Amino acid sequence: MNILISGGSGFLGSAFSNEIMSRYRAQNKALHITWLTRDSSQAHPNDIEMMTYDELTSSDKSFEVVLNLAGAGIADSRWSDERKEQLMASRIKPTESLLAFIKRTSIKPKLLVSGSAIGWYGTQGDKPLTESSGFETDFAHRLCNEWEQLALTATEYGVPMAIVRTGVVIHPEGGMLGKLLTPFKMGVGGQLGDGQQIMSWISREDWVGAAIFIIEQHLTDDASSQTTHENTLQTTNDTTAVVYNLTAPNPVTNHTFTKTLGAWLHRPTFFALPNFLLKLMFGEMSTLLVDGQKVLPQALQSAGYEFQQPTLKQALEGQK
Template sequence: MNILISGGSGFLGSALTDELIKRYKNKGQELYITWLTRDSSQQHPVEVSMMTYDELATSNASFEVIVNLAGAGIADSRWSDERKQTLLASRVKPTESLLEFIARNKYKPKLMVSGSAVGWYGTQGDKPLNESSSYETDFSHKLCDDWEQLALKATDYGVPVAIVRTGIVIHPDGGMIGKLLLPFKLGVGGQLGDGQQIMSWVSRADWVGATIFIIEKHLAAQNNPQSDHNLVTVDNILQTATDTPAVVYNLTAPNPVTNHTFTKALGSWLHRPTFFTLPNFLLKLMFGEMSTLLIDGQKVLPQALQEAGYEFKQPTFKQALEQQH
């Protein structure tokens, strides 16, 4: 497999790279990974090649799969107008570069996997949401939808697209858990608001496993259309202007938890008390509009993945905390 990854050095891209190298090396299969980057001098595994966006603009290289993960962290700082523009541009510009590459390249990829988030659904409380569910309009939805709609333009050039709407990714190396470790270790971690908001999460191991599962199943379906590998269902197909398939997957664990359960489990794992509570008004004061990520819940379920046959390695939050790798 020859794969190009934007955002390859990030929290998810680096883990995906490591697992691909491990799996394909163990199987004795050929694997070529290229990270698309703005800084070719950044550290990377010896098995990985580097390509800048300037080099991509003139490259005639061929890639079987493109994984589009580049984007600034949505929860890294308050959502000022300037920050909102940064969040959008950090997703749009890399995706536009990839589309330009696809458009002029004679050898088209067989699949583009493009990032998104469960924020696409907006705030919907404890209502179960699968890939065919509708959305509520807010900033998170608009940010995700603008990114998704742009990525779907790859189908104009005959490239199938798989959108992956990711929940809260659980691993101590980064993401939400990485940010919470210090306050919880200091014994000042605690519940957010009333603690009843639903948190849709996924372990990093399952995010990586599911992404590879999607890639391999889609490639197998293209190589053998009569096989049972096709991952397109009535519920996860996306409408585009062409007949080229485009689908969406919720990359979340099948067992979402309340913030109260999340808090108690994290405290137990770290052997620390969780007596504190941050009330909603204080969260709004601290984080502004971004506090919706902490206060308002979403119950997003991985229906398409499970129907396709993916088996979660860490389906419960307790397992995600205890079985780190």
């Protein structure tokens, strides 16, 4: 199998690459992975090929799967107008490059997996949200929706696609957990706001496992049996487009997350940051911290995926 990945060197793309290569080697299956990059000198594993976006414009290579993960971290800095433009451009421009390649190439990919986030649903408190749920309009929704709608253009070229709406990914090498480890290890970690906001999370191991599961399911002859009307998206033709929530089946409150992380690290969690201070510190971006989302992986579980780390305690203990 040939796989092309934008964002391949990132927090998720690198873990995905390592795991699928390990699995295919163990099964004696052929696999070739190419990472898209803007810097041809970027460090990378020896068994990964690098291709620049400029090279992609004239490449005659064919790929069975395209995995579109490029995008700046939404929680990395305060949402100024300039930062919002950066967040949008970092998703739109790589997706446009991939779509131009897909349109031009004579041998179309069998599947495009395109990233998104549970921010698509907007802030809806503790209301259970599945792939068929509606949304509330805010910046996070607009960011995810523009990214998704652009990616759906691939279906106009006859390429089936799966959109993966990702929750908070748990792993100490990066993401939210990576940022929290230092203050929690110092004993100054604590809950955010009143701690009752729901956090929809997924371990990085299960994110990778779910992504591989989705790819393998959709490349089988019975791929159509893995879709339901609840997670099927409307397209301009008969080409399949589906959405999956990549979240664990057991979301937790921020209070529970705080206590579970403190217990795992054997550190106290007495401190708390009130809502007004979070809003003062982070502005509009504070919605990611103080407003909850209860997003459930209905489509993923209906398709038969079995979580390896379905609880937060298991996800944290799996890192030891």
